[in-house]
Structure formats: structure tokens, C-alpha cells
Amino acid sequence: MSKYLLKRLVLSVVTVWAVITITFALMHSIPGDPFKSESKMPPQVYQNLLSQYGLDKPVTEQYVIYLGNLLQGDLGASMKSRVETVNDMVERGFPVSAQLGAQALLIAIVFGPALGSLAALYQNKFPDYLSMIIAIIGISVPSFIMGTVLIQFVARNVGFFPIGGWGTWQHSLLPSFALALMPLATMARLMRSSMLEVLGQDYIKTAKSKGIKKSAVILKHAVRNAILPVISILGTTISNLLVGSFVIEKIFGIPGLGRFFVQSISNRDYTLIMGTTIFYAIILIIMLFIVDVAYMFIDPRIKLVKEGR
Amino acid sequence: MEKILEIKNLAVSFKTFFGEVEAVRNISFDVGKKETVAVVGESGCGKSVTANSVMQLLPMPPAFFKTGEIIFKGEDLLKKSENEMQKIRGNHIGMIFQDPMTSLNPTMKVGSQIVEGLVKHQKVSREEAKKKAIEMLKLVSVPQPEKRIDQYPHEFSGGMRQRVMIALAMISNPDLLIADEPTTALDVTVQAQILDLMKELQDKLDMSIILITHDLGVVADMSDRVVVMYAGQIVEQGLTEEIFDNTSHPYTKKLLASVPRLDMKRDETLVSIEGTPPDLYIPPKGCAFYDRCDFAMKVCKDNMPEFTHHSQTHASRCWLSHPMAKGVKGSEK
Ligand SMILES: Nc1ncnc2c1ncn2[C@@H]1O[C@H](COP(=O)(O)OP(=O)(O)O)[C@@H](O)[C@H]1O
Ligand code: SF4
Ligand SMILES: [Mg+2]
Numbered sequence: 001m002s003k004y005l006l007k008r009l010v011l012s013v014v015t016v017w018a019v020i021t022i023t024f025a026l027m028h029s030i031p032g033d034p035f036k037s038e039s040k041m042p043p044q045v046y047q048n049l050l051s052q053y054g055l056d057k058p059v060t061e062q063y064v065i066y067l068g069n070l071l072q073g074d075l076g077a078s079m080k081s082r083v084e085t086v087n088d089m090v091e092r093g094f095p096v097s098a099q100l101g102a103q104a105l106l107i108a109i110v111f112g113p114a115l116g117s118l119a120a121l122y123q124n125k126f127p128d129y130l131s132m133i134i135a136i137i138g139i140s141v142p143s144f145i146m147g148t149v150l151i152q153f154v155a156r157n158v159g160f161f162p163i164g165g166w167g168t169w170q171h172s173l174l175p176s177f178a179l180a181l182m183p184l185a186t187m188a189r190l191m192r193s194s195m196l197e198v199l200g201q202d203y204i205k206t207a208k209s210k211g212i213k214k215s216a217v218i219l220k221h222a223v224r225n226a227i228l229p230v231i232s233i234l235g236t237t238i239s240n241l242l243v244g245s246f247v248i249e250k251i252f253g254i255p256g257l258g259r260f261f262v263q264s265i266s267n268r269d270y271t272l273i274m275g276t277t278i279f280y281a282i283i284l285i286i287m288l289f290i291v292d293v294a295y296m297f298i299d300p301r302i303k304l305v306k307e308g309r
Numbered sequence: 310m311e312k313i314l315e316i317k318n319l320a321v322s323f324k325t326f327f328g329e330v331e332a333v334r335n336i337s338f339d340v341g342k343k344e345t346v347a348v349v350g351e352s353g354c355g356k357s358v359t360a361n362s363v364m365q366l367l368p369m370p371p372a373f374f375k376t377g378e379i380i381f382k383g384e385d386l387l388k389k390s391e392n393e394m395q396k397i398r399g400n401h402i403g404m405i406f407q408d409p410m411t412s413l414n415p416t417m418k419v420g421s422q423i424v425e426g427l428v429k430h431q432k433v434s435r436e437e438a439k440k441k442a443i444e445m446l447k448l449v450s451v452p453q454p455e456k457r458i459d460q461y462p463h464e465f466s467g468g469m470r471q472r473v474m475i476a477l478a479m480i481s482n483p484d485l486l487i488a489d490e491p492t493t494a495l496d497v498t499v500q501a502q503i504l505d506l507m508k509e510l511q512d513k514l515d516m517s518i519i520l521i522t523h524d525l526g527v528v529a530d531m532s533d534r535v536v537v538m539y540a541g542q543i544v545e546q547g548l549t550e551e552i553f554d555n556t557s558h559p560y561t562k563k564l565l566a567s568v569p570r571l572d573m574k575r576d577e578t579l580v581s582i583e584g585t586p587p588d589l590y591i592p593p594k595g596c597a598f599y600d601r602c603d604f605a606m607k608v609c610k611d612n613m614p615e616f617t618h619h620s621q622t623h624a625s626r627c628w629l630s631h632p633m634a635k636g637v638k639g640s641e642k
Contacts, residue, residue, distance in 0.1 A: 202412040206477070208366055210426030211398035214391075220425075221414050228416075300416060300461040 012285045019281040027270050075275035080267050086275035093257035101241050107180035116191025138185025143244045147178040147251040164253035175252040179244050183237045195226040235288040310341035313517045319377030330589045332358040334541040345518040347528040350538035356521045360487050365394045399426035403478030407490040409470035413462040420458025423477045445476035468499035489521045526568040537561050540586050540597035547623030557625035559602045
């Protein structure tokens with residue numbers, strides 16, 4: 001098993017490096033540079049700016065310098081903000097985004113499989129129809145519409161929920177829910193079909209034949225197996241949450257990393273774009289790694305296959 | 310002999326979109342203490358439905374009981390609540406299934422699966438449960454039981470898994486073991502081992518067995534009595550010798566002819582039974598075997614034959630055994 005983990009780790013590092021290189025190459029192949037847009041800049045000032053950010057050096061040299069800085073954890077200086085480095089912005093924005101993402105994930109993981117299980121246990125009855133209506137809404141309504149609807153109809157009418165911004169836990173409820181709905185719905189549907197399949201399996205009958213309680217049959221035998229496919233899409237879910245958070249942060253005016261990222265693109269702030277992209281990539285790869293390892297521990301059959309290699 | 314189980318006039322149907330499937334039609338048989346009763350018949354004739362009726366494991370709906378009683382140790386199981394049945398399942402009646410590859414939970418350690426029922430029924434501690442799991446695996450001859458209890462089903466072969474299933478079903482020392490085609494999915498050599506194991510455990514633990522199979526070959530040295538089912542009915546039942554040596558029903562004769570025997574001559578061919586059992590949506594009014602029977606007579610088509618008793622223990626449901634039909638040999642269809 002440790003051999004597999006090591007292989008997986010090396011692969012992750014290579015992926016991060018590839019993301020860095022591709023981002024770097026893309027940024028430097030876009031025509032123009034961050035300072036061109038500011039018109040009527042004296043040529044001397046323009047040259048000074050370029051050399052201050054090292055943009056006058058050959059591209060290969062810039063690349064090596066950038067990689068070296070990254071290795072020391074330095075994401076570089078922002079090209080637009082005179083007071084904050086990219087590191088400062090990440091440090092400021094990430095905890096906010098992480099809290100939003102974690103809350104949304106928690107909501108999705110708790111309610112998605114629960115809703116799906118309920119639907120399967122009451123197949124073609126009221127709880128099934130209700131869960132699947134929720135799931136269809138969750139899947140077909142994009143989060144930015146859901147966010148707007150929540151602000152318009154919930155936040156504006158119920159004083160308990162602030163309309164936007166960040167600070168108290170009340171601030172985080174609506175955006176977390178808006179962000180969670182899509183993965184929640186996906187998980188509910190997956191869990192429903194997986195649960196229906198498991199409930200028809202022979203080992204469920206074996207479990208019943210032991211005379212154990214119905215709740216034990218459902219929790220220890222059915223849910224425990226039916227949840228495996230849901231766990232296997234957790235990686236995709238997490239990356240969807242990351243992307244979804246850009247939009248949600250913008251709608252709810254949340255000072256998270258996603259907002260910096262969106263801003264950096266409209267501002268042509270190259271170092272900030274690269275910095276946040278690479279940071280996101282690293283976070284995502286770490287998450288996928290954790291999900292993979294967790295899956296190995298939850299499904300005993302996987303472990304053996306990998307060990308056998 | 311003292312009876313442990315008496316099935317009286319049991320009828321079970323399924324409500325489906327296309328209508329009612331009469332899966333089991335008024336069957337009656339009993340099982341004595343320490344006795345092995347084989348229930349044989351082609352696939353689809355209602356054997357599993359009968360077994361699951363005893364355990365009350367049928368999905369309801371669509372299944373429902375039309376008539377009948379299932380008297381286990383003097384009490385009618387059909388009158389019991391789900392809670393009361395839970396105290397009987399896995400405790401007084403154990404069950405093993407056809408496919409050992411799918412009847413164990415793939416994500417649960419084998420030891421925990423074996424003792425789960427015992428922990429519920431007898432409230433034993435973890436330590437005792439573990440000891441008991443090892444003891445049971447030893448009993449069913451799984452090597453290295455101390456190591457094996459912490460493994461998962463995929464680390465076991467088919468035969469070993471069926472041994473685990475037997476250990477699981479017998480852990481509470483049940484009075485009755487229902488084995489629904491326990492060897493059908495196994496290799497021939499492994500089949501014999503599993504049957505031997507069941508017999509050995511039966512002697513040790515004094516239990517009764519209902520052995521369900523579609524293969525009369527496995528019945529001969531296992532069972533005391535045989536119940537032959539066809540299209541949801543019992544068509545013949547009797548002591549094993551009576552069924553083999555004094556076969557009465559044409560269906561049983563065909564079943565016997567389709568069993569490979571060691572004393573068979575090289576050029577003797579195995580006959581498989583032509584045709585298929587009738588649709589149970591609208592079961593035939595007369596003898597269910599009419600379409601496939603070599604001896605069918607006019608009377609068979611629309612008139613249901615009643616049981617004719619050949620001895621205290623042996624009876625069959627066929628017009629040929631009727632006093633008026635004595636001497637009829639061939640088909641007059
Ligand atoms: N869930 C179900 N719904 C409808 N019909 C069923 C169901 N389960 C079994 N049956 C019907 O009951 C009959 C007997 O099935 P079964 O007892 O499983 O046969 P076998 O003798 O092979 O074990 C079959 O004709 C089958 O179609
Ligand atoms: S009753 Fe008639 S059709 Fe049925 S088995 Fe006997 S002879 Fe054949
Ligand atoms: Mg069956």
C-alpha cells in the first residue's frame with residue numbers, strides 16, 4: 001500500500017509542476033502586458049516597471065526565477081496592488097473561501113446521501129418524489145441563480161439572514177446553502193440508485209436472516225455499501241465547489257480567494273492569476289489525494305488490488 | 310416423530326403489474342426434529358418463495374399470504390409481528406443461500422458478520438463474540454480461523470465463503486436450518502464437501518434441515534424425506550427410498566432421469582425435461598404438468614388430480630394413481 005501512496009504522491013507533484021508550467025506559458029503567450037492598458041505612460045516609466053517585475057528578462061530566465069520563488073513559498077508581488085503581495089491576498093482570502101467550501105461540502109455530504117437513502121427506502125412514495133424534486137432543482141438551477149433567488153426572496157424578507165458580506169455565522173448560511181445545493185442533488189441521485197441496487201443484493205437478505213434490527217440492516221449493511229460510489233465522486237465534487245465558489249463569492253460579496261481570482265483576470269494582474277491558479281491546483285490535488293486514500297480505507301477490496309501490484 | 314415445522318395449506322402470491330402470480334399454491338408438508346427434508350423441483354417452481362415464507366423475508370408488497378399456517382415449535386409464524394420474527398430469525402431458524410459470492414457483505418469483516426446475530430440475540434461481549442467466531446470457523450473447517458476472522462469476503466474462495474455462511478447461520482445453534490440451493494453455485498468437488506459438512510454439523514448440533522435443490526442427485530444421501538414441487542404445488546412427497554425406488558409421479562420420473570448417475574452406461578444419454586413449466590399468472594385448471602407429460606389423459610387437462618396415498622408417508626398428485634386409471638400406460642392426448 002505504501003508503494004501505491006508513494007507513486008500517487010510523485011504523480012501529484014508532477015501534476016502541480018505541469019500546472020505551474022502551463023499557467024506560466026499561457027500567461028506569457030498572451031499578447032500585451034499588464035502595463036500596456038494604462039495609456040500615456042512615459043516610455044521610461046514603462047521600462048522601469050518592466051524591469052521591476054523582471055519582465056524584461058528572457059522568458060526562460062523568468063521561469064526559473066519564478067519556480068525558485070515558488071519553492072520558497074513566494075507567489076510574487078501583485079502587479080496592481082502596491083501594498084499587498086499575492087501571498088498576502090491568498091492568506092486573507094483563503095480562510096474565508098475554505099470556510100465557505102467546507103460548510104457547503106458538509107451540508108452536501110450530510111443531506112445528499114440522507115435524502116437519496118430516504119428516496120430509495122420509500123421508492124415511488126412521497127419521500128421519494130420529494131427528494132427527487134429537490135434533486136432536479138439542485139441539478140438544473142445554476143448556483144448563481146439560486147444565490148440571487150435566495151438573496152431576493154429569503155434574505156430580503158427574513159431579517160435573520162444578512163443580504164451579503166461576511167463576518168458572523170449567519171452571513172455564511174445562505175451562500176453555503178446555495179453552493180451546496182448542486183453537489184447535494186448529485187449525491188442524492190447517485191445515492192438513491194446505488195441504494196436501490198444494494199437493497200436488492202443477497203447480503204442484505206443475509207443480514208435480515210440474522211434477525212438484526214431493520215435500522216442495523218439499513219445502516220451497517222445497506223448505507224455502508226451504497227455510499228461508496230458517492231465517496232468516489234467526492235474529488236469531482238470538491239473541484240466543482242471550488243469553481244462554484246467564484247460565482248457565489250461574487251454574488252454575496254464575500255471577500256474570499258475566488259473574488260481575488262475573478263478580479264485578477266479582469267485586471268490582467270498576471271502574478272495574481274498565476275498565484276491563485278497554482279494555489280487552487282495544489283489545494284485540489286491535495287484534496288483528491290486525501291479522497292483517494294480515504295476510499296482505500298473504506299472499501300477493503302481496493303486495498304488488496306493495489307497491494308497485489 | 311416430533312414435528313418442528315408444519316406448513317399447512319400455504320398459498321403465496323405476488324401482486325404485479327400484469328396480475329397476480331400464484332407462486333405457491335396450497336402446499337402442506339412438515340419437518341421432524343433432526344430430520345432433513347429435501348424440497349426439489351425445477352427453477353421457478355416456488356422453492357425459494359416457500360423458504361422465504363418460513364423466514365418471513367418476502368418483500369411485502371408485492372408478496373402476500375393468501376391462506377395457510379406455518380407452525381414452528383407450536384406457534385404460527387404468519388401471525389407473528391416483525392419484532393417477534395426478528396427473535397426467531399438467526400436465533401431459532403438459520404438460513405443459507407445459493408450464491409456464496411454475493412451473500413456476504415463485501416465491506417464487513419467476516420468475523421463480525423458471523424457473530425452479528427449472536428450479539429443481538431444473546432447480548433454477548435466483544436471478547437466472547439470473537440472467541441465464538443473463531444470457534445465457529447473451526448467447526449466449519451476454515452483453516453487459520455484466528456487470522457481469517459479479520460479478513461474480508463473477497464479474500465475467501467467460493468467454498469470457503471459458503472462455510473462462512475454456514476457458520477453464520479448456525480452460530481446461535483438453531484433448531485432449523487434452511488439451505489436454499491447451498492451448493493448450486495459451487496464446483497462439484499466442493500459441493501460434496503459442503504453437503505458432508507452440513508450433515509456432520511446436523512449430527513453434532515441436533516438440528517433439522519430443509520434442503521432446497523433442483524438437483525435430485527444431491528438429495529439421495531442427504532435427506533430423510535423428499536418433497537417434489539412443480540408450478541407452485543407439491544406433486545409428490547415421501548421417504549427418500551420411496552421417491553427413488555417407488556417413483557410415482559411422471560414429473561419425478563423425469564427429474565430422476567435427468568440426474569447423472571455413477572452407474573450409468575457410456576452410451577446412456579441424460580434426458581433433460583422438454584418444455585417449460587406453466588405460467589403462474591393463470592395456473593392451469595387441471596394438472597400443471599399436462600403439457601409436458603408423456604402419460605397425459607383427457608381427464609388431466611381440466612381436472613386437478615388429488616393426492617393418492619401409496620403408504621403412510623408416500624403420496625402423489627396424479628390421475629394415473631387413481632383407482633380408475635390403473636393399467637393406463639401411454640398418452641391419449
Ligand atoms: N418478487 C417477485 N415478484 C413477482 N413474482 C415473483 C417474485 N419472486 C418470485 N416470483 C415468482 O414466484 C415463482 C417462484 O419463484 P421461486 O420460489 O424463486 O422459484 P425457485 O423454485 O426457483 O426458488 C416464480 O414463478 C417467480 O416468477
Ligand atoms: S395427472 Fe395426467 S398429466 Fe398430470 S402427471 Fe398425471 S398423467 Fe401426467
Ligand atoms: Mg430459488
